[in-house]
Amino acid sequence: MMDATAFHGIHGIVYALFDAGEKLDRVAMRRQVECCLASGVHGMAALGLATEVSKLTFDERVAVMEWTAEDVAGRVPLGFTIFGGSVAEQIAQVRAAEQNRADWVILQPPMVGSFGAGEYISFFGRIAEATRLPVGIQNAPAYMGRGLTADEIAELVTRYPNIRLLKGEGPATDIRGVIERTQGRVPVFNGRGGLELIDNLRAGCAGLILAPDVIDHAVRAYDAFRAGDEAEAERIYQTILPAIVFVMQSVESLICYGKRLFAARAGLTVHDRGPALRPTAFGLELVERFARELGPLGR
Template sequence: MAKARFSGIYPILYGFFREDGALDHASMRRQVEHCIAAGAHGIAILGLVTEVNKMDVNERRAVVEAVGEMIAGRVPYAVTVGEPTIHGQIAFSKAAKAAGADWVILQPPTARGGGEAELVRFFGAIADGLDMPVGIQNNPVNLDVSLSPASLIALHRQHANITLLKGEGFSVDIARVIEGTDGAMDVFGGHGGIEFMALLRSGGAGLIPAPDCLAIQVKLYELWRKGDAASQAEAERLHREVLPLIVFMTRGIPSLLTYGKRLFAERIGAPVGLERAPALAPTAFGLAEVRRLIEDLQRTESECGIVGVPEIAK
């Protein structure tokens, strides 16, 4: 299988649900159209911000199919796969590919005996059962199971289709993976992009954030890719401008779902809808902080020539 290179900003979609608990297709479509209009280089689904842990397998498959239809091949599509068994991850990945996924992001099971060697075998067996590009999610902050840089490098060397990493640990460790694979892995960051500039300096390929400040992060990335000192200095400045928002939103997944989802829903004109339990109740102070952060974001967007929310195709 020829290696495809993936890069850029891939927003991981929020999950929007109607009050009856069903997926809100209208709001999900509005979100997809917003992301594409804002310049997203790809779209990802079934992350923690999609509330994947609050869905059963049938719902997860339905979301993957629905979003695949909404994207309709306009941008690359990445799907996170978190089934607890090798067979389950292979089957889900194949279903994702049939729904239009260009690559999958394998998530480790919540508990795994046997240490790193067993987890390397787990991921390797899944990759060997697939004919598509495979990424590994390595998130020592939010997930109970993770791999060392050495194990991630070994996975890439031993399995030709493991060509991507969603690296959400310390930037220094992620840089070790990039260096240890001679830049052959497409390494994406996470956690909203809190260390995005460090990732870019180390040779990272892109970012998989929530879509809260998507247009700014797309502009930042494209400035950095120009390569000249002035453009990269402007990219650094834009990162500093949105860093308070990123820090506020990445204190924890419950707070991101409570406040980030509200911020984003308001910006695209979608209802927040049903909040699946367990959910963190917003406070007056938290909502006031979100309001202040929205105003700061809008000011930065205006300074960059981004006026309002990108027009969404009807």
Template sequence: MLMAFFTKDGRLCRDAVKRQVEAAVAVGASGVAVLGLGQEAIKLGREERRAVIEWAISDAAGRRPVAVTLGETNLPDMIEMARFAERAGAGWIILQPPRPPASGADIIAFFGAIADAVSVPVGIQNAPEFLGIGLTPDELVALNRAHPNVSVVKAESAAVTVGELVDRLEGRMAVFNGRAGLELVDNYRAGAVGMIPGFDTIDLQVMVEQAMARGDEAVAEAAYQRLLPSVAFIMQTLPLYLTYGKLIAAARLGLDPGPQRGPAHAPTPRGIAWAKRFADALGPLP
């Protein structure tokens, strides 16, 4: 998941999008994702969100698929943005649930209407831990049966919960997890097909993914042990992640982190020093 960086005059930094995409390709990431919680999409205006979609797809230039998260507050806007992402060349889209919370049947109808409006694969961000709204495994299966292009679940759950979800879905939907990579190796053991973490430890995340794919758990565990202290530092709360995860990513990417766009958790001198320590330990990204 790309992160949002802002220029000194408060504009969304276009060069930072390109830098992140190039780094993702260089380390061998399987894909790029935009407009999720980690990119602070809720703080971006409609035209900024459109720009991020177009920039990332242009920068990827077909080398990697781009997943676009959509979190508009009403059905017409969700459909319009889903069609926009598809026209722009998105590989797949990820739908956040409507707000305020609704019944499972209403959420299924909401997601189904969007899925029927596009032909690309559709994922569901099923993250009640972060969003306060979600579907049960049975409701996810019902959604998939009625709308087969809804074929992915993006969770934000503990690895043991991911394993239970994988078991309940019985192969009908692919399961990704996030949480910046916490319990990374166990997520793959639980049956997750991939992760959508932030950018701060992307190189080691890819190393774990590739090692698990070839059955080399020793290499995967060693890479996970290297990234875990940094991830444990930033993943205490989402505001801390958005502040300090971005500082670590910026340092590793060689980017000016720029100002924050409020509301945001203000970094402290101690937190800044610790983020630098983690970034220095991890080293620069290519």
């Protein structure tokens, strides 16, 4: 079991890539992991919002775990987001993650009902107590409609020591508040497609978990920042910011256009699993332009 404090950097989280029949495409999924690893990512993850986890059956989620673990082959830390509406459902997926060599798991709040903070804290805690893996919590109220405050997160990690990481989805100012309230006891990762990438690092984030559309540039920006060259880190970030803003208008936009931007850079074709946001002709023009400006990925 890895020490959670060793987790850092840019972690790639995979898109769900489908074939023309709307089935998961094994070859394309392998290509995606290879592109991320070739970009120098510091970790890999799967089954988050970018992976359209709510559209996948339980067996498909397990298949994504198996494929990602096979393709990563222990070269970088591997995390799986755990989705489900009950403690039992999430624990079953944690067991699958354990069997597929996960280094950590990230628990999503149940997407059913609406409860107080105490209920969510108890929900997360019961699952965390069922595994020896380091556990992270995905706190994304803007995208998921539910979440915890900085004070509630501080209570959560105090009550359940096995909760050793946090996956936030919010402004750098909010993330800084969480880091301060938890007194730096747990590594905090942000996402949001890389928005405020450098300011997140200044706020104290251990890193970011990003879909792979601009992953290679994000890795270079992170590495420059960690080497003390903030000017270079900012320069790289400024080159990718227009593309990030384009794809991060919503989760649906990320899945529609972010996936297509990645595919255009990686030489893949996108097939949607409906229901899905469909691209407009102008949106595809923007994808083509950003792909050309950012250059090929993994080639």
